[in-house]
Amino acid sequence: MRIGITDQQHVLRLNDQYDCSHLIVINEVPIGTLKYQTHAQHVEIMQLQIHPLHRNKGYGKAVIEQVITNAQSKPIKLTVLKNNPALGLYKRLGFTITDEDNYEYHMQTRATRS
Template identity: 95%
Template sequence: MRIGITEQQHVLRLDDQYDCSHLIVINEVPIGTLKYQTHAQYIEIMQLQIHPLHQNKGYGKAVIEQVITSAQSKPIKLTVLKNNPALELYKRLGFTITDENNYEYHMQTRATRS
């Protein structure tokens, strides 16, 4: 069981809005996936997963920076489990905590002027 959710809930979360998923490929090797959706007023990152063999190499940072660059001044929202090491990465990239529950933080970047 994952923190706060069952395995079945985790699988349902992975399958939800799969059409918004993008495979992350480096040198023709799939290393992860990014699931995000563009809304009228903001962009929502629903999932970013990098395979453990490829973590801590800057790929997650590069993906988030690309989303920030393409956001065209819209704020970006995401949630992250409280014990996820990616929390510090998101903070370094300009995300701030806007809310929280027992298991996760809700984070957002500020809108920028274009």
């Protein structure tokens, strides 16, 4: 069981809006998924998952930087579970906490790269 949410809640999060999911492939090896949507006024990152064997190699950072670049100055919004180590990555990439609930921080940044 995961801290904060149940396994069933986690599966529901994975399956929600699956059509927005994109496979992350490095050297022809799938290493994770990114789920995001571009809206009229902002970009929403709904999920970023990197397989445990490929974590801490900079892939998550590179994916987020690509989203920032493609956002073309739109704000980027995401939520992150409070116990998720990715919180530090998001802060380093310029995301700030704008709100929170019992389980998640709501974060946002503005794209600064063109």
